[in-house]
Amino acid sequence: MPDPIRLFVAGPEPVPATGSDQVRQPVLRARDIRVDFAGEPVVDGVSMRIDRGEAVGVIGPRGSGKTTLLNAITGVVPATGDLFVDGLPVRLGSPERSRRSGLVRMFQTPQPVRALSSADNILLANSDHRHRDLLAAWLLRPLLTRVQQERQTDTPTAAARAGSGRPAGPGTDVLTYGERRLLDIARGIAAVPRVLLLDEPSAGLSSRETDALLLLLRGVAAEGVGLLVVDHKIDFIDALCDRVTVLETGRVVAEGTPAEVWRDRRVMDAYLGAAHDA
Template identity: 50%
Template sequence: MTAKATELSVRNLSVRFGGVVAVDDVSFEVAQNEIVGLVGPNGSGKTTLLNALSGVVRAGGRLSVAGNEITLGRPVQPRRAKLIRVFQSPQLCPELSCLDNVMLGADDANGRTLFAAWFLRSRMWRAETSRMNDALHHLGRVGLAGSEDRAARELTYGEQRLLELARALAAGPRVLMLDEPSAGLNDAETLILRDLLMQIRQEGTTIIVVDHKIDFIDALCDRVLVLEIGRLIAQGSPAEVWADSRVIDAYLGAAPDA
């Protein structure tokens, strides 16, 4: 079987806040169309690692997407490389409609210039119609069909998480990073989310997901990375990492004697 090409490569990634090392020399790769889970006890550095990859905190090390080097600490570069992040707390415009929130995620600026508004109006309207239809499509995909005119603030917390996912999909991610996507969802909604993410992977998107629901991670992910105090202590299939004594020790405090 031919090995899949590497979609995302992280080398010696480190994040420091003063004298505190939040992410400590972490290296890993993610293959094309792979779903990788990132887990670990509270305070292990999972969200900080995603912050570093998305450029919102300063970091040392190297990052590349599809072989292209990305400068760390500059959010615009991961965005241009289609490395798209969904945050742990919804980052929405609460007064805007669901449709407008999703349309904000689209990268296509064609027809949205002042020049186009004055002299290329038909092109502008075609572009806006395309963006609107795309946003409606993604709202439907996440289960929010019919909510396009509702203000984001009217949604439940779980619905807001799904709205942010729809906005991320509108950006056409090459690599999609999700921080606690199942938070606020009940068991049935979590199952629907899992099936949606597997479909997104089938369509060509690589996924990195942080979540505390172990059953969700086990059912979704091809491979799991485990952090403890900022260090990568294990990686492999879900069955392999949960049998690793270092992982058992990180979660439970001590591994049982053999």
């Protein structure tokens, strides 16, 4: 599998640096997020912040509310609390509003349209919706054609960024699982996110594929995109994330840098202990 090349993500400008430290700017703030199922809290008052160009990991034992937290932030499940993207409020419970605000969610299982080629899957994910209505098709045909040509030109570039391979193939059934995973990330990049939310992105990948994914996501963050990553591979989280939030029964029990989190006794009890007993 080819190594990912240097990323270019349209949208936010690269995060500026002052000395050896990056100047961080908040891109996402979630405050007191709560999700109840059958009257029981699954996510119980979680607050978090992601800065531009920052990777934040979410870990915890099975059933701790990690995926539900991603679902709440992206409007997939009803939730209460406050959500802000680039300082603007985003109404919870609306996937469309979440997507328009720049939140792009990648699920645990890659979800390409199998009948389409890799290139067409990436083209479908492109977030450039200029001049795509019926009026534009009638009155602005030359401009519409130019926009479509730009989108088609960007598609091979997005595929190359993710090292997704075989972008012109007849369909995605010929791809390996690892290639479909990287294609999924390429689709996320093509959507020009402010924050990319990933649920178990390294699951099922070989060591080499995991390393390629790590390089890819580091490049995404380097271009100013925030990352919110749920994953069970501790080495992957340590290598990728600037900060880690630990959940247990829907509540935050620890947060900080990876080194700080792994020194916290509550994490040893809630996460490593549970993993050891499983």
